[in-house]
Amino acid sequence: MTPQNNxxxxxxxxxxxxxxxxxxxxxxxxxxLLILTALFSTMVGTAKITWGQLWNLLLGNxxxxxxxxxxxFRIRLPRVMLAGLVGFSLSLGGVVFQALLRNPLADPFIxxxxxxxxxxxxxxxxxxxxxxFGIPVLAFGGAVLTMYLVLVLGKKRxxxxxxxxxxxxxxxxxxxxxxxxxxxxxxxxxRLHTMLFWLYGDLSQSRFAESAITAPAVIAGFLILYCFxxxxxxxxxxxxxxxxxxxxxxxxxxxxxxxxxxxxGLVVAFSGLIGFVGLVIPxxxxxxxxxxxxxxxxxxxLSGAIFLIAADTLARTVISPSELPVGVITAFLGAPFFIYxxxxxGSRWTGS
Amino acid sequence: MMxxxxxxxxxxxxxxxxxxxxxLVDAAPCFGTVFYDALNRRVALxxxxxxxxxxxxxxxxxxxxxxxxxxxxxxxxxxxxPPEAKKKPKVGSYIRVNVExxxxxxxxxxxxxxxxxxxxxxxxxERAGIPVYVVNPRSVRETIATIxxxxxxxxxxxxxxxxxxxxxxxxxxIVGETAGLERPKVFLQINIRPIMTVNRNTIHNxxxxxxxxxxxxxxxxxxxxxxxxxxxxxxxxxxxxxxxMERGGRFERAREEWLKWLSIPAVxxxxxxxxxxxxxDRPSPRIIRGxxxxxxxxxxxxxPLRHRDARxxx
Amino acid sequence: MDGILSLSRVGYRYGSQWALxxxxxxxxxxxxxxxxxxxGSGKTTLLKIADRILEPHEGTVSLKGxxxxxxxxxxxxxxxxxxxxxxxxxxxxxxxxxxxxxRFSHMGLFQFEGERDMEVAFASMEAAHCVQLxxxxxxRLSGGEKQRVLLARALAQEPGLxxxxxxxxxxxxxxxxxxxxxxxxxxxxxxxxLMIVSHDMDLTARYCDRIILxxxxxxxxxxxxxxxxxxxxxxxxxxxxxxxxxxPATGSPRVSIV
Numbered sequence: 068m069t070p071q072n073n074x075x076x077x078x079x080x081x082x083x084x085x086x087x088x089x090x091x092x093x094x095x096x097x098x099x100l101l102i103l104t105a106l107f108s109t110m111v112g113t114a115k116i117t118w119g120q121l122w123n124l125l126l127g128n129x130x131x132x133x134x135x136x137x138x139x140f141r142i143r144l145p146r147v148m149l150a151g152l153v154g155f156s157l158s159l160g161g162v163v164f165q166a167l168l169r170n171p172l173a174d175p176f177i178x179x180x181x182x183x184x185x186x187x188x189x190x191x192x193x194x195x196x197x198x199x200f201g202i203p204v205l206a207f208g209g210a211v212l213t214m215y216l217v218l219v220l221g222k223k224r225x226x227x228x229x230x231x232x233x234x235x236x237x238x239x240x241x242x243x244x245x246x247x248x249x250x251x252x253x254x255x256x257x258r259l260h261t262m263l264f265w266l267y268g269d270l271s272q273s274r275f276a277e278s279a280i281t282a283p284a285v286i287a288g289f290l291i292l293y294c295f296x297x298x299x300x301x302x303x304x305x306x307x308x309x310x311x312x313x314x315x316x317x318x319x320x321x322x323x324x325x326x327x328x329x330x331x332g333l334v335v336a337f338s339g340l341i342g343f344v345g346l347v348i349p350x351x352x353x354x355x356x357x358x359x360x361x362x363x364x365x366x367x368x369l370s371g372a373i374f375l376i377a378a379d380t381l382a383r384t385v386i387s388p389s390e391l392p393v394g395v396i397t398a399f400l401g402a403p404f405f406i407y408x409x410x411x412x413g414s415r416w417t418g419s
Numbered sequence: 420m421m422x423x424x425x426x427x428x429x430x431x432x433x434x435x436x437x438x439x440x441x442x443l444v445d446a447a448p449c450f451g452t453v454f455y456d457a458l459n460r461r462v463a464l465x466x467x468x469x470x471x472x473x474x475x476x477x478x479x480x481x482x483x484x485x486x487x488x489x490x491x492x493x494x495x496x497x498x499x500x501p502p503e504a505k506k507k508p509k510v511g512s513y514i515r516v517n518v519e520x521x522x523x524x525x526x527x528x529x530x531x532x533x534x535x536x537x538x539x540x541x542x543x544x545e546r547a548g549i550p551v552y553v554v555n556p557r558s559v560r561e562t563i564a565t566i567x568x569x570x571x572x573x574x575x576x577x578x579x580x581x582x583x584x585x586x587x588x589x590x591x592x593i594v595g596e597t598a599g600l601e602r603p604k605v606f607l608q609i610n611i612r613p614i615m616t617v618n619r620n621t622i623h624n625x626x627x628x629x630x631x632x633x634x635x636x637x638x639x640x641x642x643x644x645x646x647x648x649x650x651x652x653x654x655x656x657x658x659x660x661x662x663x664m665e666r667g668g669r670f671e672r673a674r675e676e677w678l679k680w681l682s683i684p685a686v687x688x689x690x691x692x693x694x695x696x697x698x699x700d701r702p703s704p705r706i707i708r709g710x711x712x713x714x715x716x717x718x719x720x721x722x723p724l725r726h727r728d729a730r731x732x733x
Numbered sequence: 734m735d736g737i738l739s740l741s742r743v744g745y746r747y748g749s750q751w752a753l754x755x756x757x758x759x760x761x762x763x764x765x766x767x768x769x770x771x772x773g774s775g776k777t778t779l780l781k782i783a784d785r786i787l788e789p790h791e792g793t794v795s796l797k798g799x800x801x802x803x804x805x806x807x808x809x810x811x812x813x814x815x816x817x818x819x820x821x822x823x824x825x826x827x828x829x830x831x832x833x834x835x836r837f838s839h840m841g842l843f844q845f846e847g848e849r850d851m852e853v854a855f856a857s858m859e860a861a862h863c864v865q866l867x868x869x870x871x872x873r874l875s876g877g878e879k880q881r882v883l884l885a886r887a888l889a890q891e892p893g894l895x896x897x898x899x900x901x902x903x904x905x906x907x908x909x910x911x912x913x914x915x916x917x918x919x920x921x922x923x924x925x926x927l928m929i930v931s932h933d934m935d936l937t938a939r940y941c942d943r944i945i946l947x948x949x950x951x952x953x954x955x956x957x958x959x960x961x962x963x964x965x966x967x968x969x970x971x972x973x974x975x976x977x978x979x980x981p982a983t984g985s986p987r988v989s990i991v
Contacts (some may be wrong), residue, residue, distance in 0.1 A: 084851075271613050305821075309811065312890070315805070315807070
């Protein structure tokens with residue numbers, strides 16, 4: 068941190084606020100880490116693949132019939148990419164919702180997007196639709212439906228009153244969960260396994276097409292949300308204070324809510340429900356990097372991507388040849404950490 | 420059902436009358452017979468059952484196969500084979516049986532399975548005075564034995580033994596034909612997403628084994644393990660069987676999905692097949708048909724006529 | 734005096750209860766106006782209407798001649814700032830970062846502060862005597878220190894009018910005086926208009942150019958401190974017998990409870 072000299076009085080203080088340079092530097096480090104994790108993940112698995120082989124493959128030097136090629140490009144790489152995109156979105160959504168709702172327990176699912184999406188997906192599974200098109204469309208539709216319901220139920224005069232919105236989300240969650248329970252209770256065996264696997268997160272059959280569809284949405288969503296990073300900083304002082312300081316709180320909340328819901332809805336439509344990422348990663352990053360959202364948002368998102376790639380790698384190797392749903396891994400890693408956080412900091416969530 | 424008959428002789432009527440009385444009293448239980456079911460429970464029936472409730476779809480199939488369809492009083496929800504069974508009154512699903520509905524139907528025998536129906540259901544029915552006979556076929560041979568047992572309980576022992584004999588002959592034919600042959604690796608996929616297969620504790624595995632194949636997932640600890648596609652690649656199965664409960668649609672797509680993985684011998688040699696799951700996952704008479712079909716797919720050299728997509732039911 | 738803020742027959746009700754009715758007032762450039770009145774007289778509502786947190790049900794509010802609604806949120810923040818009564822900070826931003834939040838309305842599309850923003854922030858912290866607190870996290874400061882940082886934040890907005898909601902309620906005697914001195918000098922030096930809602934009659938009387946006495950949502954009396962703070966007025970509004978005399982040291986009206 069370079070010392071800052073005040074020209075008029077000559078007093079010196081040794082901190083200065085966040086600069087674009089710092090943000091870029093930290094992000095570059097995290098991106099490098101992300102790439103390393105992704106590469107490592109593609110190397111890990113049943114078929115043994117060495118660095119040399121991987122390098123050849125990526126450079127396009129391998130024979131077309133090399134079996135490792137199929138494994139890397141058809142199985143592992145699409146999976147790693149989707150895991151990265153999903154982790155990125157969930158973590159980003161968590162940061163934004165925690166700031167918007169000023170609630171440390173907020174994750175992107177708190178406002179019911181998860182159960183609406185789950186309802187759509189489970190309905191699709193019941194109807195025997197395919198995972199290419201039918202189920203993701205219904206899952207996304209379910210997310211949009213819940214988003215709409217939450218807005219209608221939670222909107223008040225000034226904009227969106229936080230506690231009302233949270234209540235609306237909880238009620239909608241409960242409602243859709245009940246319907247999902249009904250489906251589960253009446254499902255035939257083969258559908259049941261598929262439903263349960265989806266409800267805990269299933270990245271097992273990811274394809275490039277899925278990443279291709281979600282990537283632009285995720286990036287666009289991030290860029291839009293980043294424009295509100297300063298707004299989120301100011302909003303931490305309280306909604307009224309933010310209004311006094313010139314933030315159009317109602318508009319910021321609405322846009323952020325819409326963008327997060329749409330991105331999460333899309334991402335969850337392909338991956339199923341993966342919990343704890345949107346809850347724990349933002350807190351961890353806040354502990355290390357502070358609460359300034361201009362840094363916290365990209366850092367959280369990138370960390371979420373790294374975390375989920377790692378978790379998914381564990382999910383497919385830890386009880387090999389069998390597989391666990393990735394949501395189980397994130398819960399196992401996330402819950403104890405969260406307990407530790409609670410004990411250390413109580414309900415205050417302070418930055419560096 | 421055997422009924423001992425006593426003829427009345429001429430002299431000593433009193434003695435005989437008394438003897439008859441004693442014997443009649445003594446013989447009262449002999450108008451009926453006592454059976455021991457798969458759980459070694461004592462089931463006493465006073466006469467051949469006329470109103471039978473089946474608590475599992477495979478039991479329903481067995482009853483119809485034995486020609487006892489007219490005696491079936493109630494079935495569970497997914498008993499849709501043979502088609503006539505769909506019209507029978509429903510008593511709930513095989514996991515959650517509706518005991519009240521059963522009582523309404525006033526059956527004189529209830530046939531249940533060990534893994535599906537709960538012991539609580541059985542106790543409730545017993546307390547209501549309804550005889551419950553539990554079966555537990557875990558393999559193909561046990562299935563044939565179960566058919567014979569149910570026939571026996573229903574008072575059709577001769578017919579049951581005859582039909583069981585027919586099925587056994589068909590079974591032994593397959594076993595004999597595949598005996599000396601090399602065993603190809605057969606990967607059985609029972610769910611699309613996630614990919615799931617079966618281990619040795621399943622009847623599917625028994626079918627594969629009897630049909631002359633070997634299941635690479637046999638030794639996995641979980642009965643219906645979820646499998647990574649990579650794992651299947653590593654196993655390099657010679658045959659892939661996708662068991663489906665429906666026609667085409669998702670399962671066709673699942674098969675197409677496999678066709679991309681040319682490193683698998685099964686794909687290279689065009690040995691990815693769809694088989695109706697009813698034929699291989701259910702301990703019913705049709706499992707022999709399933710066995711024959713599977714043998715034909717795994718060892719086409721046995722009977723070239725059997726080498727085809729086995730989607731039809733029978 | 735050109736008016737900065739002008740309220741004309743403003744009325745606001747909560748449900749069916751009118752918190753303010755027929756209130757008209759004007760704040761001129763460089764004026765230090767004190768708003769007095771018992772609890773429930775509508776003081777806080779008045780502040781919220783002045784900064785467009787609430788929209789009046791009756792009447793109009795104008796800023797520099799234009800109706801308040803024609804300003805965007807950010808535009809309004811560049812003209813009017815508000816120092817709240819208290820603030821609970823959940824996040825551990827440093828005081829400097831808190832003051833820099835005052836620059837929000839000036840930063841437009843840029844996400845990161847520029848040179849000018851830093852200069853203004855510094856100057857504001859100097860004016861509010863809290864430069865030495867710059868690096869300390871805001872949630873570790875005392876009441877008085879927090880107030881000064883919040884005042885610096887308001888100054889960083891470079892407004893023409895600052896609204897203060899009971900700025901001295903939780904402060905010790907010495908700091909009460911300091912804040913009012915500070916506010917007074919700010920209004921003189923920078924031609925800043927200040928509207929202060931306060932319970933502190935002594936200090937308000939001493940430092941304010943004008944006092945507005947509210948009673949049950951209406952302007953009961955308005956004018957110079959000595960004209961407004963008479964025994965009759967105070968008793969009528971506060972329903973408590975008092976005597977009013979002159980503070981021998983300062984000459985401003987001194988209200989004492991009987």
